Amino acid sequence: MKKVNIYFNRWFSVAFHYMNLIRNNEDGVPVQIFATHPDINHMSLQGADVAGTEPALEGIEYVHFCVDFCRRNEIDIFIPRLHMLDIALHAALFDAIGTKLLVCRDLDLLETIMDKGKFYESVAGKGIMTIPDYHVVRTAEQFREAYQDLAAKGHRVCFKPTETEGGLGFRIIDNGRSPLKELFGHVTPLISFDEAYHILSTVPSFPDLMVMELLEGFEYSIDCLADENGKLLAAVPRRKAGGRLRLMEHIPELEDIALKVAETYRIPFNFNIQMKYSGDTPKLLEINPRMSGGLHISCLSGINFPYLAVKSALGGEVQPAEFAHDVLASHVEQPLIMKINGQSVIPDAVN
Template identity: 25%
Template sequence: MDTIKVLITSAGSAPAIGVIKALRQQKEIKIRIIAVDMDRLSAGFYLADDFYLVPSSQESNFISEIIKICKKEKVSFLIPIIDEELPFFAKEQKLLESVGLRVLVNNLEVIERGNDKYATYLFCREHNILAPETYLFSPRSKYSGISLPIIVKPRWGRGSQFLYKLKDLNQLDYLSLPNREFVVQEFISGREYTVDILAQPDGTILQAIPRERIVVKAGMMYKGRTEKNKGLIEYAKRIAQKFGINGPCNIQFIEKGDKFYLIEVNPKFAAGLPLTVNAGINIPFLLIKMHLGMRVSSQELEFKDNFYMLRYWEEIYFSNYKKVEH
């Protein structure tokens, strides 16, 4: 098989680094990695085979610049990484496919529902999935019946930015929030899990890999372990199927007592992806294999139980600043 060329966006982000490392780890197919980012000091540039600076996804020429690079490099696969980019690639999927690109992205409807925390809550209610009570934020609302404490967080957004935990509803009157929509959510205390989902392009869910988030900083797992919890695996697979997942995805839960509360459905790769990959299931590579029509063996769907990951900082050094210019 000829070398497969893959373009990965937002190359400096933690999920992108995880995807690059995952594709490097496999030896079955020769893959050339092209990294793009709007930051000229992106760490992912130094892990890729080549790199390009691109405009922000909010700029009108973002997609056209991506297509120009893909044509020049003869790219076969495009892997979008962060929330802000996903809708653009989903909307332009037919255009991208017309120039020979396979895009590892979910359908636009799935992305919009997953990125919207209130829409995700309404989906849970419709399908009888246990989730924290969630309301659209309004300073004048009393949120009668909601249990304390509560969480206030952006309706759309990622990570832990602008997230507040309040012990008293009266504190809502004193919040200084940016000019954007927020939700008020019942606080659920318990063990945190992220479940990575492996889905076929037709939406068939092949596997779900639970990871306990033992230590989390700024929304990212720093210490974690895999857990072969059969009940959670089957539960996550059913949810992913109902949600319409047919691309990268991770689902976040909190275990309280003997129940799992769905917190978020993220239609993208997670920052904790390396734990799943090194436990045995290389999701980015398997997605590429499936799009190429190659068979995924049962062995490739097995993962190690109680397999730990501890993270630490790792540096990249260079002395020639011009190296990052392309």
């Protein structure tokens, strides 16, 4: 059986686990995994068979780098993270060399999902789930008005850039905090309104910020798998359960939200819906049109999300999958030898 060549461009460290999940697939399909990153010692590369250094490029120049890499290495499947939108925009270049992309090709949808303000507007018009109270602002005065409106409704308030990943730029407004106490303690996301307003007032305008109610219930990441046409095949709600504990559990209302999102937006392959409860009501945080940072934990439910997406992209038949039981899981660090006497032990290097 011919090996399937799979390429990951600059990913998070957890791509190490995605690579091994694809490699150790239940069908015994042989794969060769390629990966690039600016840091040749990055942990994501340690799961690859062949690794390379990635140049600092943007836009079409970066796309051409990826196309050339795929051509030279006869890549069958490309799983992009960095510059995903640029890559999707030029999908035809990859089609021309026979490389399949694990990415949403609906450019309008992809642009909307990646801007939280635009996506909230889209969701509000469809009624498929509840969104938090929010405002999108770009000046200090708009920030003040948004804060005052949300506070008047009884909300604690937080804010975050509309275009960002993970927790970058996330802050919680807390007017009762003690800066001196914090100086001697852990770094926190807390900031007073006056401090935030003062900082934002130093410029006439700034990139869009979403000012919204702070949701204080359980937060769930719903890891989803769909086929190439966006038909939902699997959904696993996962939440933090204290410390390093993670609980995958059947929550019918969250599974129903996953189905409605899939039916409405038709996001292909792997995507992730982040919800957080306000009382008994789950409200949307964001959707990531890619594998989530905790997807390898959700795979302990018995569903190999990364491999099944690859299988679907290759034209294989993937049946709907459900996890039979709730699963409580955790993780420990795994030490890896990366070099001996300065010589890399894994993976092979390419230019």
